[in-house]
Amino acid sequence: MSFRIGAIEGAQTSPTGGRVEYRLARNSVVGEFRKGRLSRLDVCDAHPELMRAAEHLGLAAEEPCPICEEEALVSVTFVFGSRLPAGGRCVTSQAELNRYWRRKEPVVCYVIEVCTRCRWNHLLRMYPAGAGVEAVARSPLGSRAAARRN
Numbered sequence: 001m002s003f004r005i006g007a008i009e010g011a012q013t014s015p016t017g018g019r020v021e022y023r024l025a026r027n028s029v030v031g032e033f034r035k036g037r038l039s040r041l042d043v044c045d046a047h048p049e050l051m052r053a054a055e056h057l058g059l060a061a062e063e064p065c066p067i068c069e070e071e072a073l074v075s076v077t078f079v080f081g082s083r084l085p086a087g088g089r090c091v092t093s094q095a096e097l098n099r100y101w102r103r104k105e106p107v108v109c110y111v112i113e114v115c116t117r118c119r120w121n122h123l124l125r126m127y128p129a130g131a132g133v134e135a136v137a138r139s140p141l142g143s144r145a146a147a148r149r150n
């Protein structure tokens with residue numbers, strides 16, 4: 001259920017479909033935690049590398065952490081594709097993300113929300129970019145508010 005750098009379950013490294021939202025899955029994990037069916041140990045297990053990425057490269061989200069409710073969440077985007085590290089590359093800025101979007105080779109972007117306080121983490125969405133992918137399928141960093149309006 002939780003994100004592992006380089007080991008996203010069924011991670012695609014070349015786009016085979018459109019954008020996928022994981023918010024329902026995320027909300028159901030939060031629901032299970034609130035009902036006491038999952039413990040903090042189950043859900044607050046961000047990998048140290050993911051924590052480092054979140055602390056240094058995470059983009060602030062407006063939403064508070066659903067688990068500890070003490071810290072604002074950050075989102076981290078990893079890009080997978082040919083000529084990129086097997087574990088994906090953590091995107092450091094919107095400008096860098098724009099470069100991946102313009103790449104001739106296709107890439108797949110994964111957006112993960114992380115709480116840097118309690119280590120809660122969950123995949124939010126994945127979407128294809130790069131070669132031949134319609135701009136509409138893309139998602140700017142920190143676009144949670146925009147997504148909510150849809």
Ligand SMILES: [Zn+2]
Binds near residue numbers: 066068118
């Ligand atoms: Zn938290």
